[in-house]
Amino acid sequence: MLKNSFLCSSSRVSIASLTVVAMADEIILLDFWASHFGMRVRIALAEKGLKYEYREENLWNKSRLLLEMNPVHKKVPVLIHNGKPICESLMIVQYIDEVWKDKSPLLPSDPYQRAQARFWADYVDKKVPQLYHELGKKIWYTKGEEHEAGKKEFIECLKFFEGELGEKPYFGGENFGFEDVALVPLSCWFYTYESFGNFSVEDECPNLMAWAKRCGQKESVSSSLADPHKVHGFVMEMRKRLGID
Amino acid sequence: MAAISLQTETMAEEVKLFGTWASVFSRRIEVALKLKGVQFEYIEENLSNKSPALLKYNPVHKKIPVLVHNGKPVAESLVILEYIDETWKHNPILPTDPYEKAMARFWAKYIDDKLLPAAIKVAMSKGEEQKGVIEEIQKQLKTLESELKEKKFFGGESLGFVDIAANTIVWLVVAQEALGMEILTEEKFPVLHGWYQRLVDDAVFKECMPPREQHLSFVKVRFGSSTPSK
Numbered sequence: 001m002l003k004n005s006f007l008c009s010s011s012r013v014s015i016a017s018l019t020v021v022a023m024a025d026e027i028i029l030l031d032f033w034a035s036h037f038g039m040r041v042r043i044a045l046a047e048k049g050l051k052y053e054y055r056e057e058n059l060w061n062k063s064r065l066l067l068e069m070n071p072v073h074k075k076v077p078v079l080i081h082n083g084k085p086i087c088e089s090l091m092i093v094q095y096i097d098e099v100w101k102d103k104s105p106l107l108p109s110d111p112y113q114r115a116q117a118r119f120w121a122d123y124v125d126k127k128v129p130q131l132y133h134e135l136g137k138k139i140w141y142t143k144g145e146e147h148e149a150g151k152k153e154f155i156e157c158l159k160f161f162e163g164e165l166g167e168k169p170y171f172g173g174e175n176f177g178f179e180d181v182a183l184v185p186l187s188c189w190f191y192t193y194e195s196f197g198n199f200s201v202e203d204e205c206p207n208l209m210a211w212a213k214r215c216g217q218k219e220s221v222s223s224s225l226a227d228p229h230k231v232h233g234f235v236m237e238m239r240k241r242l243g244i245d
Numbered sequence: 246m247a248a249i250s251l252q253t254e255t256m257a258e259e260v261k262l263f264g265t266w267a268s269v270f271s272r273r274i275e276v277a278l279k280l281k282g283v284q285f286e287y288i289e290e291n292l293s294n295k296s297p298a299l300l301k302y303n304p305v306h307k308k309i310p311v312l313v314h315n316g317k318p319v320a321e322s323l324v325i326l327e328y329i330d331e332t333w334k335h336n337p338i339l340p341t342d343p344y345e346k347a348m349a350r351f352w353a354k355y356i357d358d359k360l361l362p363a364a365i366k367v368a369m370s371k372g373e374e375q376k377g378v379i380e381e382i383q384k385q386l387k388t389l390e391s392e393l394k395e396k397k398f399f400g401g402e403s404l405g406f407v408d409i410a411a412n413t414i415v416w417l418v419v420a421q422e423a424l425g426m427e428i429l430t431e432e433k434f435p436v437l438h439g440w441y442q443r444l445v446d447d448a449v450f451k452e453c454m455p456p457r458e459q460h461l462s463f464v465k466v467r468f469g470s471s472t473p474s475k
Contacts, residue, residue, distance in 0.1 A: 072355065072388060086347045088354060098343040111331035115319045122321055123305065 027052035028080040030066050032059050034226050034234055036128055037089035038077040039185035044093040046220035048100040090121050093181055106178045117172055120164070121182040131157055131186065140196040140235050141244065151197045155204050162205040169214060180215055184225070187212035191228035192235050260285035261313040263299050265292060267455050267463050269361070269416045270322040271310035273409050275453040277326050280404065281333040323353055326406060339406045352392060352399065353410035360385050364417045368424060368468040379428055382417070386429060389414075390437040397443060404447060414441060415454065423464035 029045065029052055031038035045052055057066055057076050069078045069085035078085050079092045081099070086092045097106045107114050131154065138150020161183065165171055171179035190201045190212070202209040215221045239245045262278065262285050264271025278285050290299055290309050302311045302318035312319045312328065319328045330338050340346050363385065367378040389411070393399055399407035414429065418441065421428045431438040444450055455463075 081344075084344055086344070086351075088351055091347050091350045091354070094350070095343050095347040098346070111328055112314070112317055112319070114331065115324050115328040118324045118327065119319070119321055122324060 025050070026080075026082050028055060029053070030055050030057055030063070030069065030076050030078040030080070032057050032076050034231055035076055036132065036185040036189075037075075039188070039224050039226065040089045040181050041077045041079060041092045041096070042224035043181050043184070043220050044096040044106060046224055047104040047106060048096060049103060050096075050100065090125060090182060093178065097178075106176075106181060108172065108177070113172070117178040120171060120179040124179070124182040127157060128186070132189070136189065136193055139193050140239065141242065147197075151199065154193065154197070155199065158201065158205045158208055162208045165207050165211055167207070170211065176215065176218060180211075184212065184215045184221055187216070188225040188228050189231055192232045195232060196235070258283075259313075259315050261288060262286070263288045263290050263296075263302065263311040263313070264309045265290055267460060268309060269413055272453050272455070273322050273412055274310045274312060274325050274329070276404070276409050276412070276450055277329045277338060279449045279453060280336050280338065281329060282336075283329070283333055323350075323357065323410065326353075326409060330406075336403075338400065338404070338409065340400075349400075349406045352389070352407045355385075356389075356407075356410045356413050360389075360417075361413050364413060364420065367426065367428070368420050368464070375426070379426065382428055383433065386414075386434055386437055390434055393436055393440055395436075398440065404444070404450065408444060408450075411444075412450075415445060419457070419460050420464050420468070423461045424468055 027045070027050060029038070029041060031041070031054060033056060042054075055063075055065075057063060059076070062074060066076065066078060067074055069080060070076075070087045073087060075087070077089055077092060078087050079095070080086075081095075086095050093106065107117055135150045135154040135157065138146055139154060142150065168174075170176050171183070190209075194200055201212075216225070236245065260278070260283055262271065262274055264274065264287065266289060275287070288296075288298070290296060292309070295307060299309065299311060300307055302313055303309075303320045306320060308320070310320070310322055310325060312325045314328075314332070319325050326338065339349055360382065363378055363382045367375060367382060370378055398404050399411065414437075418429055420426070429437065429441070445454065454460075
C-alpha cells in the first residue's frame with residue numbers, strides 16, 4: 001500500500017488521546033465550528049450515522065496534530081480515519097461516501113450523474129471563497145459604495161444558484177446529495193448577511209430559501225450547521241476586533 | 246502501458262472532445278481516452294471565437310475541455326477524467342481503494358490549485374517578482390517529489406490520475422526553456438526529473454503532447470516580454 005510521507009504513524013495518533021477498540025472504526029474530525037467546509041463533513045458523517053470524535057481547532061493557534069495531519073495546507077477540516085488523514089472537504093465527503101457506501105449514498109451511481117454532481121460541487125467550491133471572504137466580507141465589514149457593490153454581487157451569486165435549482169427539491173433532483181452538501185452550510189450565514197446587508201434571501205431567492213429550509217429539516221443538516229445567531233455573534237466580535245464597532 | 250484499442254460490440258459510442266492544441270487541460274483528456282483505447286472525435290476550438298457547440302455544452306464556464314459522450318457534455322478536466330475512468334473501466338487511472346483515491350484526488354487538486362496558477366504567474370512576471378515565484382514553485386515541486394518517492398509514476402507502475410494532472414509540469418518545462426528560466430533541473434530535483442523523463446517517454450503521453458517547437462514558439466509569443474531570471 002502506498003504510504004503518504006506526511007502520515008503520522010497511527011501510534012502517535014493513539015498516544016494523542018484515544019483508546020482504540022479493536023475492529024471499531026476510529027474517526028476524528030479536526031474542524032472549526034463556523035467553517036463551511038467542516039460543516040460539509042459533519043453532514044456526511046451524520047448521513048452515514050457514524051460516531052466520531054469532534055475536535056475544535058483554534059484557527060489562530062493551530063494544534064500540532066492539525067499541522068502534522070495537513071502539513072500541505074494546514075487547514076480544517078481534516079478527517080482522521082484509523083490514523084490516516086484525509087484533507088479537503090469535498091474529497092473527505094467522497095471518501096466517506098465510498099467507504100460507507102451502503103447507507104444514504106450522497107453521489108448517484110450513474111457515472112454521468114456523478115460527473116454532473118462533481119461539476120456543481122466544484123463550481124460551489126470556486127464560488128465559496130469569493131462569497132465569504134470577498135463579497136460577504138464587504139457586506140459585514142464595509143460601508144457605502146463598497147458595501148452596496150458587495151451586496152449586489154452576493155445576491156447575484158445567490159440568484160445564479162436559484163436559477164440552477166429551479167423547481168427541483170434538491171440540486172441533484174429528487175434526493176439530497178453531494179451538491180446540496182457542498183452548498184448548504186452557506187445557509188447558516190444567511191441571517192448574518194441579511195442583517196448587515198439589509199436584505200432578505202427569501203425575497204430575493206425564494207426557491208433557494210425553500211431549499212435551505214428543506215435541507216434544514218434533515219437531522220444530518222440541522223445537527224451539523226452552526227447556529228445562525230452564533231455566527232452573527234462571531235461576526236460582531238470580528239467587527240469589534242477590527243475596530244468597526 | 247500500451248493503449249488497447251477497443252471494438253465495442255454494442256451500440257456505437259459517440260465521443261467528442263472540444264479542446265485546444267496547447268491546453269494542458271484538454272491534453273489530459275486525450276491521454277486518458279487514449280489510455281483506455283476510446284475512439285473520439287477531436288474538435289479544435291478557437292478561444293477568441295468560441296463555437297456555438299462549445300457555448301451550448303459548457304454554458305457555465307464556456308471553457309474547454311468538454312467531453313461529449315453520446316450527446317451528453319462533461320466539463321472540468323478532473324471531473325472528466327473521473328467520468329472516463331468510471332465509464333471505461335479497463336486500464337484504471339484511479340486507485341480502487343478509497344483512501345488511495347482520496348490521496349490521488351488531493352494531489353491532482355494541489356497541482357491545479359497551487360502549481361498551475363504559480364506556473365502562469367512565473368511566465369508573466371519579471372525580475373525580483375519572478376524570482377519569488379520561482380522559489381514558490383520549487384517548494385511545490387519539492388512537495389510533489391516527496392509524494393512521488395521511489396515510485397515509477399505517481400500512479401505506481403503505470404500512469405495514473407496524478408501523473409495525467411501533473412502534465413502541468415511538462416508545460417512548466419516548456420515555459421522554462423522558452424523564457425530562459427531555471428526551475429525544474431535534474432540537479433535540484435533528481436527524483437522528479439526522472440519521473441518527468443519517464444512521463445514524456447511514455448508511448449501514450451508522448452502522442453498527446455503539443456509539438457515541441459510549436460509549443461515553445463507559442464509560449465515565447467504569449468509571454469515573451471519577461472526578463473529571464475536565473
